[in-house]
Amino acid sequence: MSKVPVLPASGFRDFLPSEAAARLSLEETIKRIYQSHGFQPIGMPMLENLSTLQGKGGGSDNEKLIFKVLKRGEELQRALDKGDHSQLGDMGLRFDLTLPLARYCARFKEQLPKPFKVFQIGPVWRADRPQKGRYREFFQCDVDIVGAKEIGAEVECIEAILEVFRACGMDGIELHLNDRRLLSALRDESIPEERWSEALIILDKLDKIGPDGVSRELAEKFGQVPPGITRILSGERVDTLADLHPESFASLNQIVTLLEQAAPDFRIVFNPTLVRGQDYYTGTIFELRHPELSGSLGGGGRYNRLLEVFGSPETPAFGGSIGFERLFLLLQEKNLLAGDVFAPQLFFPLMDTSLRGPIHGLAGSLRRKGLRVDIYPDAAKLKKQFEYADQRRIPYVAVLGSDEWKAKTIKVKDMALRTERSYSIEPISEFLEQMEQLCKR
């Protein structure tokens, strides 16, 4: 047999058990907090028909990054015969969780609660060029409220997201808020409406190219810098921008006030230069940043018209997402990750294969009491088995050899203190209780 490479595909990752456990534990924290805020789970496939993923027809940046699934059998042959490369795939891996959610809500609109509060935690894929910190498979953690038009949706979603950062012990998070309607109001007649998104794409590069770079690119593209953009680039005090779009200015003010009450430990900023890339946003937009990180830790916005793609009537909706990978990285750097909270608590080495029965019996009873118990599967040298317990950081080792079995006792070693104590295994109920107390201590 020829040797097959052991690395995952380029841009994809394996996680060692300790990192996998920390990821699982962060995932469970996020899930718990989203659920405590009343968001409910749904299930959707990880692949969608290409017509769904490309449905908006906008050719957005994310749509260009779809991993396509090759057609099979006769359909593939037909596509090849036609010689049209765009017809070789029939499905694609989802590139975000929002577009499939819109399809789902349009499908089930009669059955879902109104408003519909939903969370999703799972992988998405983008065929980006792999580079440091950018992966082709990564997790997103979304909350959405579909069917709610007032700012209560904004406050609920953003509060849930901020609560995750609080629960992780992550200080220094900044919440940047803006409103797409305010950005639209920056336009003057010198630029036609259908080209305004090009101007916003340039404004969106502010962090990378600075205000001078933005002005230069705008001037190059449009012959001039729109006066509205000059105002916000010049650092005009935001409270004087109200005249641009009084309605969105008022709603932003309410959102900021409510969030400042609810989350006084976060810095909340009205940032009139915030754009967020997606073309489907229609109102409030937000982004989470951290001073030690370029780019964002998450964000979202109001997308009142996305469901129309799937034939639904206009449906107000708001949602946001935590970028799991960046949050995980930041927590790792700050030493804020939980250890392996699911590691075994008690370990039975195996010295004598004739004692498999009693050991599996005791372990089974302890496991059914809710303890996490490990057994060594082979009769190996005791030293090797203790090394195993050390490597897995199991706090207690329960030694049952033939002498102990005859005396109906068991020796339990405390691996941290390097002490040991004998316990009688009769009556069994008392032994189980003693082990329960020991492990839960």
Added chain:
Amino acid sequence: MSKVPVLPASGFRDFLPSEAAARLSLEETIKRIYQSHGFQPIGMPMLENLSTLQGKGGGSDNEKLIFKVLKRGEELQRALDKGDHSQLGDMGLRFDLTLPLARYCARFKEQLPKPFKVFQIGPVWRADRPQKGRYREFFQCDVDIVGAKEIGAEVECIEAILEVFRACGMDGIELHLNDRRLLSALRDESIPEERWSEALIILDKLDKIGPDGVSRELAEKFGQVPPGITRILSGERVDTLADLHPESFASLNQIVTLLEQAAPDFRIVFNPTLVRGQDYYTGTIFELRHPELSGSLGGGGRYNRLLEVFGSPETPAFGGSIGFERLFLLLQEKNLLAGDVFAPQLFFPLMDTSLRGPIHGLAGSLRRKGLRVDIYPDAAKLKKQFEYADQRRIPYVAVLGSDEWKAKTIKVKDMALRTERSYSIEPISEFLEQMEQLCKR
């Protein structure tokens, strides 16, 4: 905008919130039990290089069902220019969790505990023709012990799997056991070794075509029915089969004895006709069945040579899997699924938008106490908001209108009993405690 279809791709499924919650709850049960048996989590991508997935070169049935990912950009163009259809994809969606695990263990063999006890719960994909009960994306729940050669690995994995069925309240599960070495010993010289797997593929159809069908197909293919197969098809008492392969017969006997002690509530059967499809099995194999279900609820086996595909030396390994979808279906039919254990416990309707601040404040404090609390995001008619609480089966509704706010009280309705009671919200600590007691009751 033209309307995009709202259905998922053929063979893929959406889950409504109640079903998604039940799936999540079953997933967490399985995870908890696997962890209580000392299995640890790992992380692997859901896509692999095609060379990994096709690495065994055996062209097994599952390999034929790989969803391939289309190459991109210049590489796609190059593949098209060559005119070789087999070169159009570069990656594939994993079709099981075992082959990627073998790659992972080969990659990290120096860093992993020995033996390595691992669990995985996640989706796999197969490009099967969709039909009732057969999906293209489905969950598997695996436990594996890599690096253990004795029957302790068999017992640990199978016990953990049986414990899942016990925890779900699922009666009537049968465990069928066999050993691939015993199956090999059925061969006589009339059939060359390299064609023996063809005979086993026919034997594997026993459930579908019966013993006569198996005999007929064997006779057609090989000119005769191998005498060993005639012996097991004739229903010979299994304890007289020991002469075929004494070593595997002895180890099966030990496994059965240990499992009968540990899991006396399961029917454990030595079934000499059990084959299991995978060609990588080298020793013990097992399958979980239920009398009301055709096919299996899971299974697995020993695969001591699979890691060699990835250049590792021979590494003993044993693993097994629960078929999540079939288990879920059976639990659903038997009304054994958990309800939505994560539904909100308390709901705040919103009657007066000026009270958003106090409501979000109270809800935030309750949520940080660990309660699941929902708030209606829009100021809608109270009737509509109560209907929402009913639909989501939220047991308590906390009404805070302007009168209550002035009096610093809150009215809490018990939705099941249709009773209500007023609580003072001052002092706040006392109110929070009262709500905690109410919701945890």
